[in-house]
Amino acid sequence: MRALLRGLVTLAVLIAGWQALVWATGLPRYLLPGPLAVADAMQRQAPLLWSHGLTTLTEILIGLVAGVALGGVSALLLARFRAARRWLMPLLLVSQAIPVFALAPLLVLWLGYGMASKIAMAVLVIYFPVTTALFDGLRRTDPGWLDLARTMGASPAAILWNIRLPAALPAFWSGVRVAAAVAPIGAVIGEWVGSSSGLGYLMLHANARMQIDLLFAAVLVLGLFAVTLYAAVDAVARRALPWQPDTQPAEDANP
Amino acid sequence: MRALLRGLVTLAVLIAGWQALVWATGLPRYLLPGPLAVADAMQRQAPLLWSHGLTTLTEILIGLVAGVALGGVSALLLARFRAARRWLMPLLLVSQAIPVFALAPLLVLWLGYGMASKIAMAVLVIYFPVTTALFDGLRRTDPGWLDLARTMGASPAAILWNIRLPAALPAFWSGVRVAAAVAPIGAVIGEWVGSSSGLGYLMLHANARMQIDLLFAAVLVLGLFAVTLYAAVDAVARRALPWQPDTQPAEDANP
Amino acid sequence: MLAAMTAPMPATPPLSVTVSRARLTYGGTLLFSDLTLDLPAGRTTCLLGPSGVGKTTLLRILAGLAEPEPPTCVTTGDGQPLAGRIAYMAQQDLLLPWLTILDNVLLGDRLRHRRPDSGRVERARALLDRVGLAGRERDRPAALSGGQRQRVALARTLMEDKPLVLMDEPFSALDAITRLRLQETAAETLAGRTVLMVTHDPLEALRIGDHLHVMTGRPAVMGPALEPSGPVPRRVDDPGLLALQAELLRRLAE
Amino acid sequence: MLAAMTAPMPATPPLSVTVSRARLTYGGTLLFSDLTLDLPAGRTTCLLGPSGVGKTTLLRILAGLAEPEPPTCVTTGDGQPLAGRIAYMAQQDLLLPWLTILDNVLLGDRLRHRRPDSGRVERARALLDRVGLAGRERDRPAALSGGQRQRVALARTLMEDKPLVLMDEPFSALDAITRLRLQETAAETLAGRTVLMVTHDPLEALRIGDHLHVMTGRPAVMGPALEPSGPVPRRVDDPGLLALQAELLRRLAE
Amino acid sequence: QDKLSVMLDWFVNPDHAPLVVAQEKGFFKDAGLEVMLTAPADPNDPPKLVAAGGTDLAVSYQPQLILQVAEGLPLVRVGTLVSTPLNSVVVLRDGPVKTLKDLKGRKIGFSIAGFEDALLGAMLEKHGLSLKDVELVNVNFSLSPSLLSGQVDAVVGAFRNFELNQLEIEKHPGRAFYPEEEGVPPYDELILVAHKAKANDPRVKRFLAAVERATLYILNHPEESQAAFVKGRPELNDELNRRAWADTLPRFSHSPAALDAERYSRFAEFLKARGLIKEVAPVDRYAVVVK
């Protein structure tokens, strides 16, 4: 209840700050619309935002699950096999540096115009933070535990599974948190790859037509997705790691 | 020496894999050019790639430094002040979900078409992984150390600086590694938004002219930046954390 | 050497501390209730008791690290709060792996924003020498054996010039000979301070403790103080002490 | 109860192990060279020595965890390599914080891909009961006191049915009474196995050790074996033992 | 019903009216076609996908087609959608630039299309300037905003039926300089391209006939077609699109299948003169009248 109230206050202050920015900079509507204009657009175009938002949300969720799964498996492979470290790692790095439009026609050709190509792009964006975070975590196991496991006659696979992986879970969830925050933009980038629905489509469309209030309304919906997703992942992470204390001190000085 | 050799072998295999992909899929040159065509373009257009690459590299490096610095400071603020956690965090999340082109006109308006707006884009891309990684690290300090520091009469600031920050450095460097890999695409996105040089500009241009071999040559240079940067950051991280053992087992089974 | 090492007399007069009517439950289990412990000013109190009885928890309450339940009350002889007047040596060594051993010993100064001056560094070096780690100042904790790590933690605790010193099994990882030497070092360095030390070794308690308490049972009760006579460190072959040892063991076995 | 607990006799005959001509340097410092230690089959060997002399390092060489230099050589009575025939209890408890206490005790089975059957689980529960932790099976290690953690580590080591058992200060965090009880438990459970135990407590060594070695100096040398007579666990008030204790302390102080 | 996939050059806008109206009014269905219209985010993708067989037809531009064919893409023009140039150089009407001469030393924004330097170069040369006298900046999606916010003094690549209206709605009316009036040979802005091997696909002929029917329908019934156009696309029902609709109407090709080969070769010669292609291919290699 109090958390909700606090959230509302936060929101109010953010919106006030936004309005203040609009006033202070005197930016015209087509560069930075005020919150009122955006709220109006949101209300007018609610059904549009809703239907496109649903498409994007589906892509985000599938992309997140697939990206996290793929990233997790990749990190495990990297940690387990030297060969994977040698061949997969550079590939993975280069994959991060390839701009969408170089890949877009290929993706469309292979995956069609449907959701698959958008999800693939979202996965590409999510994949890397998860993989790196988990792999780095897997590389930082307490040596004492590894020694113990070795004297117990554990195979490398058993050590990975029973010791290194659980010990790396906090790092993994940290990566998933990043993934949750970037998943929406991943899906939007995916929608650049040729689509006829989704918030990314709506945004490009609104942008091309200078319906900047609609553009920002869509951005707002997307931001809402990001915040909600992050909060959800954060909650899941806390629940998944009961043994990992959050030592962020509760009491706090004033800035 | 042997590392170099191994790197070369890796490269050779990757290129062979690429060629194999081209053959296997039978994709035409203007969708996926083969390594030979790209190498040829690279050689023919070396001066062009060089000069545009230099622009992009400068943007990447400045963006990386600024993004990591900004992310580091943000994470420290988040860890230190509850107010920052309340106000900064949602802002930060939403900032991740705003697609470039919504921000681009504003950025360009404020920062011009020069390097500043591209660096700002790179920073925006880098910022979040670094902030989240460090902040998550700061939240996971060994409670024993915190207790010890508290009995020693340490102020929250002193604890943050002397205990929580050093303990979070492995997580921080994990975030910087991600940042290094995504920094190139950050700079390229900045160049899409408005530019008259840089690899992103060159790519758009080559794409519009259907010089796909040149486009892929530019992608390759960008990939090279990503790999080099990642390797450099990895080396720095190892040097910066001599007390943090890398427990990745050296010996390895074959897959 | 000894002159340099004998602690500067605490700036403040010795402090007596009492924790009274302490009560604490962990997830439904009552650890203790109505537990009272007196720490006479300037004396060393030793606390013994079976593993898991709540000794560490009691120390943490005194150190302000555990949240006891009402009506727990910690009072000091001078009426001032305890915060900032404690040196605490936990059961784990809690060395910071990224600091050298010397810097670990100087951690308190760093944390209080005080740049250690050459006098403090000198003292830290001398303490490290006293605990047998001269020449290892620049090593990292990872290069130390278990006992060496504990000795660094001891040096770090002795560096803190605090009127109340809480030590949780400070010598548990040391061999008999080193242990005897360090008991003396600690007793000298901490002379005039109020000390509460948890130990599992009755002889150790008898050697350097002024007041010995045995804590037993669940909920735990605090036994009455045993007070061996004579100045510390006492000789352990004293027959009076051996009688007391038997008494201690009897109470522990209860 | 006792019947259930007495370990199933090791499937293999007792194993004798010898580490000979061991040599190891850490960053330029010669820890030991030409060090030899015999572990007679089915007997308990105790290793004492000042803190930092290299006891843990020697244990790690036997466990295959440290890389000794030539001409170090570890030989077994049956000529087979040692790998996979060792139970190792390190100086730190090394409990996995995400596993319950019961699962920590069953860790060896998990790591060897063996789903612990009900017999194994029963044995783990019985061992936890023997070390005084009945009823805590489902707790996480974070909820345990230091001594309780050490007891879980002991139970985990006793769960491993291995011919060679290496224990590094297994009772250091326990009070005198619990320690006596667990020494007996360990001695019973490990009867017939070859055991090497590092300890700082001469009486403990005398109570349950068949061969006692003191390791001293840098580079370290291994003293000749002391062999107290009589079946383990011995009564510590035996005057013969007290004489041996004096001898041990003398050697330690060298 | 034969399936036919058509990729637009960009998101649906009034330039695509004949296609959308033909779809909505069932003209394609009448022609025995089931047409799927898709929009890319990058106008450069559709020709590639046609060439790779990912789609049957694509909406593209005549200048790009010539460049693409020169790069070896197996494409042919099979129809024309908009038969005049739409591209123009736009400045703010109350700004300092009154004639192209005034562009000297100024910043010009463009959205990279591949031939703007040729277009602009020709226009500038007519006024005694050259590309060296101006500074070109890629502004990508933000043609109007960059002009409105004063970041650039002119933009090239602005569509006369679109950006001009956009500026007017924002109360900063623009001034357009038309390439075909400033030394650039006229060309077809929007064309339909197919894979070389599929130029004579019978579906294409039927498709073009339906498009022709829709074009004439739009001319005859502007109101009804407008209603059909925004049906199911509420985001297109705003001031800007209504104005753009009106301005685009007269520019649709009245006979989409017809080809003026002479016009194509004239433009190819122009591109060669500007150095964008090395040699001029015979027109029948890349533009056909579907039989």
Ligand SMILES: Nc1ncnc2c1ncn2[C@@H]1O[C@H](COP(=O)(O)OP(=O)(O)OP(=O)(O)O)[C@@H](O)[C@H]1O
């Ligand atoms: N976080 C916790 N949650 C639940 N129970 C706890 C927690 N911390 C400690 N306990 C329980 O409280 C009791 C007292 O613990 P404490 O650490 O004070 O024991 P101790 O007397 O110091 O024992 P030792 O000699 O083994 O160190 C133990 O039984 C322990 O299991």
Ligand SMILES: Nc1ncnc2c1ncn2[C@@H]1O[C@H](COP(=O)(O)OP(=O)(O)OP(=O)(O)O)[C@@H](O)[C@H]1O
């Ligand atoms: N990684 C390392 N790098 C350098 N020196 C090391 C390292 N590990 C151990 N040493 C040194 O080796 C010596 C022996 O250590 P070891 O842990 O074997 O001692 P120990 O006999 O077990 O002592 P304790 O009784 O204190 O546990 C110590 O002096 C220690 O400082």
Ligand SMILES: [Mg+2]
């Ligand atoms: Mg304790």
Ligand SMILES: [Mg+2]
């Ligand atoms: Mg040791």
